[in-house]
Amino acid sequence: MDLIIYISIFITGTVFGSFFTLAVYRIPRKEDIVYVRSHCTSCNHELGFFDLIPIFSYIFLGGRCRYCKEKIRIRYLLLEVFSGLVFLAIALTRNVIDNIVDLSFIYLFIAGMFIIAGIDKENYTIPNGLCLYEIIIALTYNIVFRTAIIDKLIGFIVIPLIFYIIDKALFLLNKDEKKIPIGYGDIKYVAIIGLMFGFSFQILSIALSTIITLIGLIIHKYKEIPWGYYISISSIILIIFLPYLNEIIDLIRIWG
Numbered sequence: 515m516d517l518i519i520y521i522s523i524f525i526t527g528t529v530f531g532s533f534f535t536l537a538v539y540r541i542p543r544k545e546d547i548v549y550v551r552s553h554c555t556s557c558n559h560e561l562g563f564f565d566l567i568p569i570f571s572y573i574f575l576g577g578r579c580r581y582c583k584e585k586i587r588i589r590y591l592l593l594e595v596f597s598g599l600v601f602l603a604i605a606l607t608r609n610v611i612d613n614i615v616d617l618s619f620i621y622l623f624i625a626g627m628f629i630i631a632g633i634d635k636e637n638y639t640i641p642n643g644l645c646l647y648e649i650i651i652a653l654t655y656n657i658v659f660r661t662a663i664i665d666k667l668i669g670f671i672v673i674p675l676i677f678y679i680i681d682k683a684l685f686l687l688n689k690d691e692k693k694i695p696i697g698y699g700d701i702k703y704v705a706i707i708g709l710m711f712g713f714s715f716q717i718l719s720i721a722l723s724t725i726i727t728l729i730g731l732i733i734h735k736y737k738e739i740p741w742g743y744y745i746s747i748s749s750i751i752l753i754i755f756l757p758y759l760n761e762i763i764d765l766i767r768i769w770g
């Protein structure tokens with residue numbers, strides 16, 4: 515029984531994974547992500563059901579488009595496997611049966627984080643539509659589970675406000691280069707993480723993302739720092755291990 519549940523969760527993760535690729539490609543181009551059928555980005559041929567089965571389509575088609583035989587990038591396959599594994603890892607660190615509603619909210623929220631990560635890394639921006647989607651999930655989650663609201667509000671308002679003030683101050687000091695040090699998209703995203711998981715989680719996520727960003731800066735050459743991308747990575751790592759972090763969370767949690 516448990517095995518069937520875990521396999522289903524992994525498959526759900528891979529289905530989400532193939533949607534992420536599409537969303538990351540289409541959202542910045544303002545293309546429809548729900549009604550327009552998928553098509554090959556090389557020959558534009560509309561893709562059928564059997565071209566769209568995560569992982570299996572890639573393997574059976576030998577990593578090529580069925581119609582034009584153009585190579586499909588391996589990273590699509592890797593992303594599908596990776597999101598399947600992330601979904602599975604989150605289920606494995608929790609009691610799935612007792613937490614199925616809780617988990618569903620987390621999966622829907624994480625889906626948004628994956629897409630935000632991809633778009634921020636490629637385009638250095640976080641679309642407002644995605645922020646709105648995450649806010650709706652977070653608000654519904656807080657209402658359904660009647661979570662400690664003070665913790666969430668501090669995460670949603672106070673911490674982003676501090677970032678905003680630091681941002682403004684740095685902007686005023688740095689007269690030669692009129693560029694905002696931290697993008698407003700990133701600040702909005704930090705606020706949303708706070709609304710969903712609370713202030714304590716948010717502080718951990720900011721700390722971890724700072725470490726990962728520094729590592730990322732050594733590996734990649736960026737025009738700007740896609741901090742939203744790194745916040746997504748750090749938050750997803752923390753969400754997986756969240757059930758083991760309660761003591762640290764309680765230590766940081768001063769409010770409610």
Ligand SMILES: [Zn+2]
Nearest residue numbers: 554557579582
């Ligand atoms: Zn093709």
